[in-house]
Amino acid sequence: MDTSSPQGLSQAEARARLQAHGFNELPQARRRSVWRMAAEVLREPMLQLLLAAGGIYLLLGDRGEAMMLMTFVALTIGISLHQERRTERVLEALRDLSSPRALVLRDGQRCRIAGREVVPGDWLVLAEGDRVPADAVVREAQALQADESLLTGESVPVRKAASGEAVSSASWAAVRPGGDDLPMVFAGSLVVGGHGLAEVVATGARSQMGAIGQALQAMEAMPSALQRQTRQMVRLFAVLGLGLSALVIALHGCLRGDWLAAVLNGITLAMSMLPQEFPLILTVFMAMGAWRLSAVRVLVRRASAIETLGAATVLCTDKTGTLTLNRMAVAELCVAGQTWRVTHSLPEAFHPLLEYGVLASQTEPLDPMEQALWRLAREQLPEPERTHMQTHLHPDWRLAREYALSPELLAMSHVWAQPGHRQHLIAAKGAPEAVADLCHLPEALRAEWRQQAEAMAARGLRVLGVAQARHEGPAPGEPWPAIQHDYDFEFLGLIGWLDPLRPGVQAAVARCREAGIRVAMVTGDHPATALAIAEQAGIDVRAGALRGEALEGLSDADLALRVRDTHVFARVMPEQKLRIVRALQASGEIVAMTGDGVNDAPSLKAADIGVAMGARGTDVAREAASLVLLDDDFQAIAQAVHLGRRINDNLRKAMAFVLAVHVPIAGLTLWPLLAGWPLLFMPVHIAFLELIIDPVCSVVFEAEAAEPDAMRRPPRRPGAPLIDRAQVLWSLLQGAVVLACVGGWYAWLLSPDAGAQAWLGALDEAQSRTAGFVALVVADVALILSNRTLTQPVWVALGRANGALWRMLLATGVVLGGILLWAPLRGLFHFGPLSAPVLGGAVAVGVACLLLLELLKAVRAAAAPRAA
Known part of the structure; x- marks a missing residue:
């Protein structure tokens, strides 16, 4: 591998190596084969009941009925396999989106790629918060530290040193993680400090992480609370259905003496009561919900977040890059009471301020504010000074020491060594009050700078102070000063950056407020800047801004009271976000919190919905979060809430429909048996209905x-079940309406009433069964149409597009028409030919069900408006 230049691989070479070495990922479980998926489907109780019924028909010598049931088994397996494949394709696409990212050098340019596309020979650009994607030899290191606890079990970070040796995967294969000053980083470890460059030597299964790949592969995710609730519900209905079916077998066998028919009736009742659709609903809704969210550039890392989105009551967002464009541009410089705005050439008096602002920045900046400083310096500073500052082009300038930002001092410093000079230059930048403190300014001068900084912040600018110092380097063997305060700094001035709001943020905030969701800004910026941007975005600023230092002085109880009315939190350190989250939760809120840094991980984990930034966020933040905004855009959060509410509503509709539709199926299985009528259902009929329901x-x-x-009602009440008692009762009432209508129609068809016979003609048992079954199918369609909307009448819902609905109705009509018109198929269903009046009467029963359901829905809405 060529190590002569940090240009990285060319794109062509990277593609060739990717083809040769494969993707940088751990060994994955083999994809399930069609036969394995079919075997899993056959474990479903419904199909086992169908197979049992088919076996009984074979014992009775009814091969046609047995073959029909086997055909339904095959159709059900086919539909299930199609849905399984569709879900797998969705999940595979989501896995591609969620692949850890890596910043690499390609053709001399930095580019962000999926971690699985890293190849041996790639140059990794490492910074604090990055998850290392592959084993690599460190080539450059600036205070680089890594947490290798995932590999070693030791939580103490280890230092990394740079290596000048030639890269060979064989020579580095024996190096093991753990221990300071090793010139190697390992896949899966986390950069917790500093930055550097590393050249990849092993990827995928060949990395140290690959050794534990099999253990990771064997780990299985625990079911969510909603999945556990659903399984309990299915188990309850299964026990109830099996109990009733045993009772039916006993009654039928004792009363009629035909035990084989009794077993068939018991199987039919068990099939009619088994709500096997619930697990299918959850699987499809969660997978498709995650896919729909990915379409608006929101990646779902935890499926439970999809349900929680519908109940969110507070959205805590940061400012830079989420509400704003994160396209920083220097707008103002302030020196000794003079202000320069970026409209003309830079006066000489402002040169030191800009020069030391750049010297306090990274030589290869990633931060938008530092990038803006470099752009301005290249445009405005004379050539000698410009080249003086481009230290990354002049190896005779060396960064001797860095002092990082800390919670105790919101300022950072760079110490620069010049060849041939004992004296070092120190450049510092940070919060104006922190830099003023670093310079030990007298109170009067400090007040002047504070007033100027607040005036700039009130104009929506993000303001930093800049200072300079000189220091004779330590003698050999002596340490550098431990803290920045040990230097004698001189305050140079203030720099103000402008970061405009993202288009559409105001509309998104208004949309959230209309939906009953509070929007709060949590930022490290100056309070005046935060309030100015918050007001522009439409966030409530009447309570002012709560500063981080004031937050520290509040007890948990007092903070819980303050957060009820406060919507702007300024000068907040990442560690303080956790207290804000817990205070809001203590006030009964369901909290969504955004974050991007390593220190944001605790608050993202503690929030009900942790939202990490995809573009500028660190890997550790993304791993702690439930959702990832791929574009760091606040509008995506509002869209995600809207989609979350849609998914919640549709999930409730689907669950309610399943409960409602099983009432008439079970009732019409049991009612004829108790009344001594000819049976309306046999296993083949239940199988046909299941092909519609699924x-x-x-x-x-x-x-x-x-x-x-959806976005004009309050959030769903925290802790409320997806289907509460009122929804269950409503579903049972809907099912009872269908049962009464279809059961009454079937009873009338079987009655010796002269009026019925005069209108419909004399009907035999097969014709009555056919007319009753058609009425039930049409009534089930009425249930579908009525439950499409929770509030609007059916004729409004008919105007809403849903291609899947109309395809399903068309397929159902074609199949039912074929059964009614083709005599051999009609015989297999034990049906008889229907006259036009009888068929019209069956359809009219279904239409009457629809009208009754709509009337009940209107009465319910008028009596008690639907709670969110």
Whole structure:
């Protein structure tokens, strides 16, 4: 591998190496084969009941009925396999999106790529908060430290040193993680301090992480609370259904003496009561919900966040890059009471301020503020000074020491060594009050600078102070000063950056407020800057800004009271975000918190919905978060909440439909048996209905558009179940309406009433069964149409696009028409031919169900408006 130049690989060479070495990822479990998925589907109780019924029909010698049931088993497996494949494709696409990112040098340019695309020979650009994507030899290191606890179990960070040896994967294969000053970083470790460059020597299974790949592969995710609740519900219905079916078998066998028929009836009842659709609904909704969120550039890392989105009551967002464009431009310089705005050439008096501002920045800046400083310096400073500052082009200038920003002092310093000079130059920048403190300014002068900084901040500028110092380097063997205060700094002035609001932020904030969601800004900026930007964005600023230092002086109880009315938090350190989250939660709020740094991870983890920045966020922040904003845009949070509410509503609709539709199926299985009528259902009929129910509840309802009032109602009450008692009762009532209508129609068809026979003609058992079944299918369609919307009448919902619904209805109509019209198929279903009046009457029963359901929905809405 060529180590002569830090230009990195060319794109062509990287593609060739990717093809030769494969993707940089751990060994993955083999994809499930079609046969394995089919075997898993066959474990479903519904299919096992169908197979049992088919076996009984074979014992009875009814091969046609047995073959029909086997056909339904095959169709159900086919539909399930199609949905499994679709879900797998969605999840694979999401895995590609969620791949850890890496900053590499390609063709001499820095570019951000998916971690799985890193190849041996790539040059990694490492900075604090990055997750190392591959094993690599350190080539340059500036106070570089890494947490290798994932590999060693030791939580203490280790120092990294640069190596000048030629890179060979064989020569470095024996190096193991752990210990200070090793010139190597390892895949899976976390950079916790400093920055540097490293050249990749091992990827994927060949890395140290690859050795534990099998253990990671064997780990299984625990089911979510919603999945556990659903399984409990399915288990309850299964026990109830099996108990009733055993009772039916006993009653039928004892009363009629036909035990094989009794077992068939028991199987039919068990099939009618088993709500196997619930797990399918959750699988499809969570996968498709995550995919829909990814379409608005929001990556879901934890499926539980999809449900929680609908209940969020507070959105805590940072300012830079989320509410604003993060396209910093220097707007003003202030020196000794004079202000220069970027409209003309820079006066000589402002040169030192800009020069030392750049010297206090990274030579290869990633921070937008530092990039803006460099741009201005290249444009405004004379050539000698400009080249003087471009230290990354002049190896005779050396960065001798760095002092990082800390919670105790919001300022950072760079110590520069000049060849041939004992004296070092020190450049510092940071919060104006911190730099003023660093310079030990008298109170009067400090007040003047504070007033100037507040005036600049009130104009929406982000303000930093800059200072300079000179220091004779320490004698050999002596340490550098331990803290920045040990230097004699001189205050140079203030620099103000302008970062405009993102387009659409005001509308997004207004949309959240209309939805009953508070929007709060949590930023490290000056309070005046924070208030100015918050007011522009439409955030409530009437309570002013709570500063980080004031927050530290509040007890937990007092802070919980303050956060109820405060919407702007300024000069907040990342560690203080955790207290804000907990205070809001103590006030009963469901909190979404944004963050991007290493120190943001605790607050992201503690928040009900942790939202990490995808573009500028660190890997550790993304790993702690539930959601990742791929574009760092606040509008995406508002869109995610809207989608979360849509998913919640549609999930409730699907669950309610499943409960409602099983009531008439179970009732019409049991009612004829108790009344001594000919049976309406046999296993083949239940199987046909299941082929309608499964696609409807999982695909059709998932594709439903959002309710018109989705963002005009308060969030769902925290802790409320997805389907509460009122929703269960409403579903049972809907099912009872269908049961009464279809059951009454079937009873009338079987009655010796002269009026019925005069209108419909004399019907035999097969014709009555056919008319009752058609009525139930149409009534089920009525249930679908009525449940498409929770508030609006059905004729409004009919105007809403849902291609999956109409495809399903068309397929159902075609199949049902084929069964009714083709005599051999009609015989397999034990159906008889219907006259036009009978068929019209069956359809009319279904339409009557729809009208009754809509009337009940209107009465319910008028009596008690729907709570969120």
